[in-house]
Amino acid sequence: MKINRSLVLAVTLGLSMPAMAEDPMKVGFVYVGPIGDHGWSYQHDQGRLALEEHFGDKVDTTYVENVSEGADAERTIRRLAQTGNDVIFTTSFGFMNPTARVAEEFPDITFLHATGYKQAENLGTYLSVTYEGRYVTGTAAGLVTETDTLGYIASFPIPEVIRDINAVYLGAKAVNPDIELKVVWANTWFDPAKEADAANALMDQGADVIVQHTDSPAPLLAAEKRGNWGVGQASDMRKFGGDAHLLSVVNDWAPYYIDTVQSVMDGTWESEDYWGGISDDVIQIVGISDRLTDEQRAKVDEVIASIDSGEFHPFTGPLKDQSGELRVLEGETMTKEELAGMDWYVQGMTATLPE
Incomplete structure:
Protein backbone atom coordinates (compact mmCIF):
# COMPACT_ATOMS: atom_id res chain seq x y z
CA MET A 1 0.00 0.00 0.00
CA LYS A 2 1.35 3.42 -0.94
CA ILE A 3 1.48 5.82 2.04
CA ASN A 4 0.86 9.54 1.66
CA ARG A 5 3.76 10.80 3.80
CA SER A 6 2.59 14.42 3.68
CA LEU A 7 -0.76 13.40 5.12
CA VAL A 8 0.93 11.34 7.89
CA LEU A 9 3.20 14.26 8.79
CA ALA A 10 0.30 16.70 8.89
CA VAL A 11 -1.76 14.47 11.15
CA THR A 12 1.26 13.89 13.47
CA LEU A 13 1.93 17.59 13.80
CA GLY A 14 -1.73 18.55 14.05
CA LEU A 15 -1.55 20.58 10.85
CA SER A 16 -4.57 21.20 8.61
CA MET A 17 -4.49 20.02 5.01
CA PRO A 18 -6.04 21.85 2.05
CA ALA A 19 -9.52 20.51 1.26
CA MET A 20 -9.40 17.85 -1.42
CA ALA A 21 -11.38 18.79 -4.51
CA GLU A 22 -14.46 16.62 -4.87
CA ASP A 23 -14.81 14.58 -8.02
CA PRO A 24 -17.50 15.95 -10.35
CA MET A 25 -20.80 14.12 -10.52
CA LYS A 26 -20.91 12.18 -13.77
CA VAL A 27 -24.20 12.48 -15.65
CA GLY A 28 -25.00 10.50 -18.80
CA PHE A 29 -27.71 11.04 -21.42
CA VAL A 30 -29.05 8.63 -24.04
CA TYR A 31 -30.81 10.11 -27.10
CA VAL A 32 -32.93 8.29 -29.67
CA GLY A 33 -32.06 10.79 -32.42
CA PRO A 34 -29.18 13.08 -33.36
CA ILE A 35 -28.64 16.22 -31.34
CA GLY A 36 -28.97 18.08 -34.64
CA ASP A 37 -32.57 16.98 -35.21
CA HIS A 38 -33.79 20.46 -34.13
CA GLY A 39 -36.52 18.66 -32.19
CA TRP A 40 -36.75 16.19 -29.30
CA SER A 41 -33.11 15.10 -28.92
CA TYR A 42 -31.82 18.59 -29.69
CA GLN A 43 -33.94 20.02 -26.90
CA HIS A 44 -32.82 17.39 -24.37
CA ASP A 45 -29.24 18.25 -25.24
CA GLN A 46 -29.97 21.92 -24.65
CA GLY A 47 -31.02 20.83 -21.16
CA ARG A 48 -27.72 18.99 -20.74
CA LEU A 49 -25.78 22.08 -21.78
CA ALA A 50 -27.79 24.18 -19.31
CA LEU A 51 -26.88 21.64 -16.62
CA GLU A 52 -23.19 22.11 -17.40
CA GLU A 53 -23.51 25.87 -17.37
CA HIS A 54 -25.34 25.83 -14.03
CA PHE A 55 -22.99 23.49 -12.15
CA GLY A 56 -19.69 24.17 -13.90
CA ASP A 57 -16.94 21.79 -12.83
CA LYS A 58 -19.25 20.10 -10.30
CA VAL A 59 -20.60 17.94 -13.09
CA ASP A 60 -19.12 15.99 -15.96
CA THR A 61 -21.73 15.16 -18.61
CA THR A 62 -21.66 12.84 -21.59
CA TYR A 63 -24.23 11.79 -24.17
CA VAL A 64 -24.81 9.09 -26.75
CA GLU A 65 -26.99 9.99 -29.74
CA ASN A 66 -28.81 7.97 -32.41
CA VAL A 67 -29.43 5.03 -30.08
CA SER A 68 -31.93 2.48 -31.38
CA GLU A 69 -34.72 1.37 -29.07
CA GLY A 70 -34.01 -2.22 -27.99
CA ALA A 71 -30.81 -4.21 -27.51
CA ASP A 72 -28.61 -1.30 -28.63
CA ALA A 73 -30.18 0.90 -25.95
CA GLU A 74 -29.50 -1.65 -23.21
CA ARG A 75 -25.85 -1.97 -24.23
CA THR A 76 -25.47 1.80 -24.28
CA ILE A 77 -27.11 2.34 -20.89
CA ARG A 78 -25.07 -0.46 -19.30
CA ARG A 79 -21.86 1.02 -20.71
CA LEU A 80 -22.69 4.39 -19.16
CA ALA A 81 -23.29 2.66 -15.83
CA GLN A 82 -20.06 0.69 -16.04
CA THR A 83 -18.00 3.81 -16.81
CA GLY A 84 -18.91 5.51 -13.57
CA ASN A 85 -21.91 7.73 -14.30
CA ASP A 86 -23.78 8.65 -11.12
CA VAL A 87 -26.99 9.73 -12.88
CA ILE A 88 -28.29 8.47 -16.22
CA PHE A 89 -31.15 10.05 -18.20
CA THR A 90 -32.71 7.94 -20.97
CA THR A 91 -34.95 9.99 -23.19
CA SER A 92 -37.28 7.86 -25.31
CA PHE A 93 -40.26 5.61 -24.57
CA GLY A 94 -38.59 2.58 -26.16
CA PHE A 95 -35.71 2.85 -23.67
CA MET A 96 -38.04 1.92 -20.79
CA ASN A 97 -37.38 -1.82 -20.45
CA PRO A 98 -33.62 -1.54 -21.12
CA THR A 99 -33.40 1.21 -18.49
CA ALA A 100 -35.32 -0.87 -15.94
CA ARG A 101 -33.08 -3.90 -16.50
CA VAL A 102 -29.84 -1.93 -16.14
CA ALA A 103 -31.17 -0.02 -13.12
CA GLU A 104 -31.77 -3.34 -11.37
CA GLU A 105 -28.13 -4.30 -11.99
CA PHE A 106 -26.75 -1.00 -10.64
CA PRO A 107 -28.76 -0.06 -7.51
CA ASP A 108 -26.30 2.69 -6.50
CA ILE A 109 -26.85 4.69 -9.70
CA THR A 110 -29.82 7.02 -10.19
CA PHE A 111 -31.74 6.43 -13.42
CA LEU A 112 -34.39 8.72 -14.94
CA HIS A 113 -36.48 7.59 -17.90
CA ALA A 114 -38.48 10.02 -20.04
CA THR A 115 -42.10 9.21 -21.00
CA GLY A 116 -42.23 5.74 -19.43
CA TYR A 117 -44.06 4.29 -16.44
CA LYS A 118 -41.73 1.72 -14.84
CA GLN A 119 -40.19 2.83 -11.56
CA ALA A 120 -37.90 1.43 -8.87
CA GLU A 121 -36.10 2.77 -5.83
CA ASN A 122 -33.31 4.05 -8.08
CA LEU A 123 -35.44 4.62 -11.21
CA GLY A 124 -37.76 7.58 -11.69
CA THR A 125 -39.83 8.71 -14.66
CA TYR A 126 -40.44 12.12 -16.15
CA LEU A 127 -42.20 13.72 -19.06
CA SER A 128 -43.41 17.03 -20.37
CA VAL A 129 -47.17 17.40 -20.51
CA ASN A 251 -39.91 21.36 -24.22
CA ASP A 252 -37.57 23.14 -21.80
CA TRP A 253 -35.81 20.38 -19.85
CA ALA A 254 -33.21 22.57 -18.14
CA PRO A 255 -35.11 23.24 -14.87
CA TYR A 256 -35.89 19.56 -14.41
CA TYR A 257 -32.35 18.40 -15.12
CA ILE A 258 -30.83 21.01 -12.81
CA ASP A 259 -33.26 20.30 -9.95
CA THR A 260 -32.87 16.53 -10.30
CA VAL A 261 -29.08 16.55 -10.27
CA GLN A 262 -29.08 18.96 -7.32
CA SER A 263 -31.33 16.62 -5.35
CA VAL A 264 -29.01 13.68 -6.08
CA MET A 265 -26.05 15.77 -4.91
CA ASP A 266 -27.94 16.69 -1.73
CA GLY A 267 -28.98 13.12 -1.06
CA THR A 268 -32.67 14.07 -1.14
CA TRP A 269 -33.67 12.47 -4.46
CA GLU A 270 -36.56 10.02 -4.36
CA SER A 271 -38.11 8.11 -7.23
CA GLU A 272 -41.22 9.80 -8.63
CA ASP A 273 -43.33 10.18 -11.76
CA TYR A 274 -42.75 13.81 -12.75
CA TRP A 275 -45.08 15.57 -15.21
CA GLY A 276 -44.09 19.14 -16.15
CA GLY A 277 -46.39 21.40 -18.13
CA ILE A 278 -47.19 24.99 -19.03
CA SER A 279 -47.40 26.12 -15.41
CA ASP A 280 -43.85 24.81 -14.80
CA ASP A 281 -42.46 26.42 -17.99
CA VAL A 282 -41.44 22.91 -19.07
Missing part, protein backbone atom coordinates in the same frame (compact mmCIF):
# COMPACT_ATOMS: atom_id res chain seq x y z
CA THR A 130 -47.13 17.82 -24.26
CA TYR A 131 -50.89 17.39 -24.53
CA GLU A 132 -51.26 20.87 -23.02
CA GLY A 133 -49.23 22.33 -25.87
CA ARG A 134 -51.09 20.16 -28.37
CA TYR A 135 -54.45 21.46 -27.16
CA VAL A 136 -53.21 25.03 -27.71
CA THR A 137 -51.97 23.91 -31.14
CA GLY A 138 -55.43 22.56 -31.95
CA THR A 139 -57.04 25.81 -30.88
CA ALA A 140 -54.80 27.87 -33.16
CA ALA A 141 -55.10 25.40 -36.04
CA GLY A 142 -58.87 25.26 -35.77
CA LEU A 143 -59.02 29.04 -35.98
CA VAL A 144 -56.78 29.50 -39.04
CA THR A 145 -57.69 26.51 -41.24
CA GLU A 146 -59.60 27.33 -44.40
CA THR A 147 -60.26 23.72 -45.38
CA ASP A 148 -61.41 22.54 -41.92
CA THR A 149 -58.83 19.76 -42.33
CA LEU A 150 -55.73 19.34 -40.20
CA GLY A 151 -52.90 16.85 -40.73
CA TYR A 152 -50.97 15.02 -38.01
CA ILE A 153 -47.69 13.16 -38.63
CA ALA A 154 -47.53 10.53 -35.89
CA SER A 155 -44.46 8.52 -34.91
CA PHE A 156 -45.54 5.36 -33.06
CA PRO A 157 -48.93 4.37 -31.55
CA ILE A 158 -47.92 4.77 -27.91
CA PRO A 159 -50.08 6.54 -25.29
CA GLU A 160 -48.08 9.78 -25.43
CA VAL A 161 -48.68 10.14 -29.16
CA ILE A 162 -52.33 9.02 -29.03
CA ARG A 163 -53.25 11.47 -26.26
CA ASP A 164 -51.50 14.29 -28.15
CA ILE A 165 -53.50 13.52 -31.29
CA ASN A 166 -56.66 13.60 -29.18
CA ALA A 167 -55.60 16.90 -27.60
CA VAL A 168 -55.10 18.55 -31.00
CA TYR A 169 -58.51 17.34 -32.14
CA LEU A 170 -60.28 18.48 -28.96
CA GLY A 171 -58.63 21.90 -29.09
CA ALA A 172 -59.57 22.38 -32.73
CA LYS A 173 -63.11 21.03 -32.26
CA ALA A 174 -63.74 23.48 -29.44
CA VAL A 175 -63.35 26.43 -31.83
CA ASN A 176 -64.36 24.80 -35.12
CA PRO A 177 -67.11 22.14 -35.01
CA ASP A 178 -66.46 21.16 -38.66
CA ILE A 179 -62.86 20.13 -38.08
CA GLU A 180 -61.38 16.86 -39.34
CA LEU A 181 -57.98 15.57 -38.26
CA LYS A 182 -56.19 13.19 -40.62
CA VAL A 183 -53.28 11.08 -39.36
CA VAL A 184 -50.30 9.51 -41.14
CA TRP A 185 -48.11 7.10 -39.13
CA ALA A 186 -44.46 7.59 -40.06
CA ASN A 187 -43.17 4.84 -37.73
CA THR A 188 -40.06 6.85 -37.00
CA TRP A 189 -38.98 9.61 -34.65
CA PHE A 190 -36.56 11.19 -37.10
CA ASP A 191 -36.42 10.73 -40.85
CA PRO A 192 -36.65 14.05 -42.73
CA ALA A 193 -37.47 12.50 -46.10
CA LYS A 194 -40.19 10.30 -44.66
CA GLU A 195 -41.59 13.19 -42.62
CA ALA A 196 -41.74 15.42 -45.69
CA ASP A 197 -43.52 12.69 -47.66
CA ALA A 198 -46.06 12.34 -44.86
CA ALA A 199 -46.66 16.09 -44.79
CA ASN A 200 -47.21 16.19 -48.55
CA ALA A 201 -49.57 13.19 -48.39
CA LEU A 202 -51.66 14.99 -45.77
CA MET A 203 -51.71 18.22 -47.76
CA ASP A 204 -52.77 16.22 -50.84
CA GLN A 205 -55.78 15.16 -48.76
CA GLY A 206 -56.73 18.77 -48.06
CA ALA A 207 -54.91 19.49 -44.80
CA ASP A 208 -53.77 23.10 -44.64
CA VAL A 209 -52.25 22.90 -41.14
CA ILE A 210 -49.57 20.26 -40.45
CA VAL A 211 -48.83 19.11 -36.91
CA GLN A 212 -46.06 16.61 -36.19
CA HIS A 213 -44.93 14.16 -33.53
CA THR A 214 -41.62 13.62 -35.33
CA ASP A 215 -38.50 15.63 -34.80
CA SER A 216 -37.12 17.26 -37.93
CA PRO A 217 -38.26 20.59 -39.40
CA ALA A 218 -38.99 18.84 -42.73
CA PRO A 219 -42.82 18.94 -42.33
CA LEU A 220 -42.72 22.65 -41.57
CA LEU A 221 -40.54 23.29 -44.61
CA ALA A 222 -42.95 21.25 -46.74
CA ALA A 223 -45.89 23.28 -45.43
CA GLU A 224 -44.11 26.55 -46.24
CA LYS A 225 -43.34 25.38 -49.76
CA ARG A 226 -47.03 24.79 -50.42
CA GLY A 227 -48.32 27.91 -48.69
CA ASN A 228 -49.85 26.11 -45.71
CA TRP A 229 -49.36 26.24 -41.95
CA GLY A 230 -46.99 24.13 -39.82
CA VAL A 231 -46.25 23.74 -36.13
CA GLY A 232 -42.81 23.39 -34.54
CA GLN A 233 -42.12 20.25 -32.51
CA ALA A 234 -40.15 20.20 -29.20
CA SER A 235 -37.96 23.21 -30.03
CA ASP A 236 -38.49 26.68 -31.46
CA MET A 237 -38.70 26.01 -35.21
CA ARG A 238 -39.87 29.41 -36.39
CA LYS A 239 -36.62 30.00 -38.32
CA PHE A 240 -37.51 27.08 -40.59
CA GLY A 241 -41.10 27.99 -41.31
CA GLY A 242 -41.24 31.63 -42.34
CA ASP A 243 -44.85 32.67 -42.83
CA ALA A 244 -45.94 29.03 -42.48
CA HIS A 245 -44.95 28.87 -38.81
CA LEU A 246 -48.12 28.93 -36.68
CA LEU A 247 -46.39 28.35 -33.34
CA SER A 248 -43.91 26.00 -31.70
CA VAL A 249 -44.48 23.83 -28.65
CA VAL A 250 -41.13 23.85 -26.83
CA ILE A 283 -43.93 23.36 -21.90
CA GLN A 284 -43.72 26.75 -23.63
CA ILE A 285 -45.74 28.12 -26.54
CA VAL A 286 -43.46 30.35 -28.60
CA GLY A 287 -43.44 32.21 -31.90
CA ILE A 288 -47.21 32.54 -32.31
CA SER A 289 -47.73 33.91 -35.82
CA ASP A 290 -48.53 37.60 -36.17
CA ARG A 291 -50.78 36.59 -39.08
CA LEU A 292 -53.47 35.70 -36.55
CA THR A 293 -56.18 38.30 -36.13
CA ASP A 294 -56.47 40.07 -32.80
CA GLU A 295 -59.54 37.96 -32.03
CA GLN A 296 -57.76 34.70 -32.89
CA ARG A 297 -54.69 35.62 -30.85
CA ALA A 298 -56.88 36.56 -27.88
CA LYS A 299 -58.53 33.14 -27.99
CA VAL A 300 -55.18 31.32 -28.11
CA ASP A 301 -53.88 33.42 -25.20
CA GLU A 302 -57.06 32.70 -23.25
CA VAL A 303 -56.58 28.94 -23.62
CA ILE A 304 -52.91 29.16 -22.59
CA ALA A 305 -53.84 31.19 -19.51
CA SER A 306 -56.63 28.81 -18.48
CA ILE A 307 -54.30 25.79 -18.68
CA ASP A 308 -51.51 27.68 -16.91
CA SER A 309 -53.78 28.62 -14.01
CA GLY A 310 -55.20 25.12 -13.65
CA GLU A 311 -58.69 26.38 -14.43
CA PHE A 312 -58.89 24.12 -17.49
CA HIS A 313 -57.62 20.59 -18.19
CA PRO A 314 -57.77 19.36 -21.82
CA PHE A 315 -59.05 15.93 -20.77
CA THR A 316 -62.07 16.89 -18.68
CA GLY A 317 -65.32 14.99 -19.20
CA PRO A 318 -67.65 14.19 -20.60
CA LEU A 319 -65.42 12.36 -23.06
CA LYS A 320 -66.47 9.48 -25.28
CA ASP A 321 -64.34 7.29 -27.49
CA GLN A 322 -64.89 6.64 -31.19
CA SER A 323 -67.46 3.94 -30.49
CA GLY A 324 -69.53 6.30 -28.35
CA GLU A 325 -68.58 4.68 -25.04
CA LEU A 326 -68.38 7.19 -22.19
CA ARG A 327 -64.78 7.15 -20.94
CA VAL A 328 -64.70 10.22 -18.69
CA LEU A 329 -67.70 11.42 -16.72
CA GLU A 330 -68.86 15.02 -16.92
CA GLY A 331 -66.79 17.27 -14.69
CA GLU A 332 -64.14 14.61 -14.03
CA THR A 333 -60.54 14.87 -15.20
CA MET A 334 -58.44 11.97 -16.40
CA THR A 335 -55.80 10.87 -13.91
CA LYS A 336 -52.10 10.51 -14.71
CA GLU A 337 -52.54 6.74 -14.75
CA GLU A 338 -55.44 6.95 -17.21
CA LEU A 339 -53.56 9.36 -19.47
CA ALA A 340 -50.44 7.20 -19.31
CA GLY A 341 -52.45 4.28 -20.69
CA MET A 342 -54.55 6.11 -23.30
CA ASP A 343 -55.02 3.78 -26.27
CA TRP A 344 -58.22 5.15 -27.81
CA TYR A 345 -59.31 8.04 -29.98
CA VAL A 346 -61.95 10.50 -28.81
CA GLN A 347 -65.36 10.66 -30.42
CA GLY A 348 -65.32 12.50 -33.73
CA MET A 349 -61.94 11.24 -34.88
CA THR A 350 -62.32 9.52 -38.25
CA ALA A 351 -58.80 8.07 -38.36
CA THR A 352 -58.18 4.53 -37.14
CA LEU A 353 -55.44 3.34 -34.82
CA PRO A 354 -52.88 0.86 -36.18
CA GLU A 355 -53.35 -2.74 -35.05
